[in-house]
Amino acid sequence: MRVLLVEDDPDTSAYIVKGLEEEGHTIDHLADGCDGLARAMADDYDVLIIDRMLPGQEGLQIVKSLRRAGRKAPILFLTALGGVDDRVDGLEAGGDDYLVKPFSFSELLARLNALARRPHLKGEETRLKVGDLALDLITRKVCRGGVEIDLQPREFRLLEVLMRNKGRVVTRTMLLERVWSFHFDPKTSVVETHISRLRTKIDKPFATELIHTIRGAGYSLHERP
Missing domain, CATH: 3.40.50.2300 (Response regulator)
Incomplete structure (x- = not known):
């Protein structure tokens, strides 16, 4: 929330x-x-x-x-x-x-x-879905392809922000503000580290990647056409 x-x-x-x-x-x-x-x-x-x-x-x-x-x-x-x-x-x-x-x-x-x-x-949905990935905002459960994925609280929030903005580029600054409540750049690799961990859980066990790096801009979560 x-x-x-x-x-x-x-x-x-x-x-x-x-x-x-x-x-x-x-x-x-x-x-x-x-x-x-x-x-x-x-x-x-x-x-x-x-x-x-x-x-x-x-x-x-x-x-x-x-x-x-x-x-x-x-x-x-x-x-x-x-x-x-x-x-x-x-x-x-x-x-x-x-x-x-x-x-x-x-x-x-x-x-x-x-x-x-x-x-x-x-009027907001309480369940977010992109492809075979689903996130429930109330039960705080994440599943992909019917397999439940265990996320830490910060990973859950990061995924939530990406899924709410599916198909759009989310910048590093936006993630720092919305996930960590930083209204300044702390000059750390916290975003990159958590994205890497999230990919390990969300993408690597599955055939299709959903989290994409947009070079020089940020990240986007979407299905490849």
Whole structure:
């Protein structure tokens, strides 16, 4: 999943970011409500996690603005405001779920997975397929030719990005941003190393290669014509 977290408490943010990244998800974090609204308007996410009490702009207003603009990404309110009226206000503003602090990470993850399974909210498929390669975003299983392939979380995310962009060139910079959340070039071979590992699992045991290097540009996942 690609997740946007709008939360101003540094400890809570670090806890969520670490947990979701360990699960193989990509998470962008902003601490200011105005910045969070701008990012949610400009980019597509599978799920949004939004605090109620934020600097810049309050969480309810963020959600109302997103819904008025037609943004349909599922939204989970994560807040210390746990009264019945608070929950009602959050859901009526356009939130899809409401989790009160303190919380357990396992419950947060379960709620995010449940929101991602609602296809009508975003209209996004939860199963990606290229040729005989299939990736399930909910169960996190990858199969090719009926054979299940075991991927590490970062390998799964890398494959997800390539499959979402099937037939298109994905640059190294794009992969660094979407898989590792690097908004700068760390001058390492991390992308090349993970592509090599992914090829060993996805391509080498099979007759047809799907991951192709586009020299001087990046990588593309597609079936050869």
